[in-house]
Amino acid sequence: MKVYDEKFIKNIAFVGAHNSGKTTLAETMLFEAGLLNRRGSVEEKNTVSDYQSIEQERQSSIYATPLHTEWRNYKINIIDTPGLDDFIGEIASTMHVADSIIMLINAQYGVEVGTEIIWNYIDRFNKPTVFVINQIDHPKANFDESFNSLKNLVGKNAIKIQYPIVINGAQCIVDVLKMRLYKFKPDGGKPEKLEIPANQKELAEKLHNELIEKAAENDENLMELYFENGTLTEDEMRKGIKIGMLNNELFPVFCVSALKDMGSGRLMGFIDNVIPAAADLKPQLSVENKEVFYNPKDQTILFVFKTVHEPNLGKISFFKVMSGTLNQNDKLENSRKGDVEVLNQLFIMDGKKRELVESLHAGDIGATLKLKVTETNDTLHPIDHKITIKPISYPEARIQKATSAQDKKDDEKLNEVLRKIESQDPTVNFNYSKELKQQILSCQGELHLAIIDWT
Known part of the structure; x- marks a missing residue:
């Protein structure tokens, strides 16, 4: 597999309400x-992301799953997260390593309670965010109401890049950045690129100018160009959009039908060209107040953001390369325990599929097997050069339940x-209660508890 450097790696968290x-x-x-x-499809229980049997049974994401394209x-690098707040810990881990966020909105419902809960949580991270209004082809879809509910959530900084229309029964998308119309066949796929029709020109021009x-308002040089020329080129617009996203002053809004592969x-292309x-x-x-740069030539530093125990593989540790270049068989020290870990194998993970790689550069996400002492929230660094990445802050537990084995043996x-x-x-936390003489399980809610019982 090709090795990418930090300029050509995009780490995206997919978040949004259930369904x-x-x-x-x-x-x-x-x-x-x-x-x-x-x-694959959720209904057919064969997607790359939802590969755990409990996810397939419930037809719903429960775990944050890294994959790539x-x-x-x-x-x-995409991390597909659950949409229910019982699993907010999965979102917390993802936010720590994602560089940007794509939040999906169901065009039938607009901003939902679940959307608000997740937004209120992720907004504190100040990550560049794109909103994608999905299911635009559904008979009950209402793009305008969905967009208005989005503006009520995030304010005037939500800016349309696209909007959907139907022409002679064909689903189309008007793109006001490229000023093109994309016309799709009934089963989606690659669209036909056309001129914007006359009856949409006025609206498209208005949104284009907005x-x-x-x-332009995000950069002084762009503002000067705008005053001089009265407009900006597409490349200049991309630059301004990226700056606005980095400053959390611009939230681009796209529209798609993920099911029909319309607009994906x-x-x-926007992720490649614009998203930071x-x-x-x-x-x-770092905890030691040192700056850590995404530079492949600096010392190698890893942050472990997720741990999975698989029956046939043992412990899988997912990490982000915060600095340097990681090579197979590298030896790194655990900042919490002081033990040296040997990373014998490096993988790119797509759900349950593993692809062996020899190295990973700063900014990339990977996984390794059977680390001795390393857990989620640990930093691995060069031996005798201690540095600690600030840990993930997890929400406090909301419910408790006593638990014990049926048989003392x-x-x-x-x-x-x-x-x-x-x-x-x-x-999830377990503490022994001397008063009750039982283990007390603490977690996020009844559904979270049900999943733990299933485990």
Whole structure:
């Protein structure tokens, strides 16, 4: 597999309310890029992202799942997250390593309670965000109402890049950045690119000019060009949009039908050309107050953001390369424990599929197997050069329940299971109550508890 540097890696979190279409969009993007021969579906229980049996049974994402696609010389790392706040810990872990966010809105409902809960949580991270209004082809879809509900959520900084129309029964998308019309066949796929029809010209020009003004106001040089020429080129607009996203002063709004593969290719092009990469972000401050840059030539630093225990593989540790270049068989020290870990194998993970790689550069996301002492929130750094990435802050537990083995002889087995659950999900806590003489389980809600019981 090609090794990408920090300028050509985009780490994107897919977030949104339950049933907004995150998993379907991720599947479509992998298909669009040619990494899948056939798209799976949530209903058929065969998507790349929702591969756990409990997810397939419930037809709903429960775990944050890393996967990737490649599009026009860029690598897009996608982390598909659950839409229910019982699993907010999965979103918390994802936010820590994502460079940008794509939040999906169901065009039938607009901003939902679940959307607000997730937005109120992720807004504190100040990550560049794109809103994607999905299911535009649904008979009950209402794009305008969905967009208005979005403006009520985030304010005037939500700016349309696209809007949907239907022409002679054909689903179309008007793109006011490129000033083109995309016309789709009934089953979607690659669109026909056409001139914007006369009856849409006035609206498209109005939205185009609003986008120009919003892009220009984010940079003094662009503002001068705008005053001199009365407009901006497409490349100048892209530059202004990126600056606005980095400043959290511009939230582009796209529209798609993820199920029918309408608009996904154009969205991927925008991710490549505009959405900030790791290299565009400000350096992070470590616990020791040192700046950490996404530079492949600096010392190698990893941050472990997720741990999974698989029956046949053992412990899988997911990490982001915060700095330097990681090579197979590298030895790094755990900042919390002081132990040296050997990373014998490096993988790119797409759901349950593993692709072996020899190296990963700063800004990339990967996984390794069977680390001895390393857990979620740990930093791995060069031996005797301690540095600690600031840890993920998880929400406090909301409910508690006493738990015990039915047979006292199984206490040891129960404790082993509980340790693995706690390792996988830091929003779950187990404490022994001397008063009750039982283990007390703390978690996020009744659904979260049900999933733990299933585990």
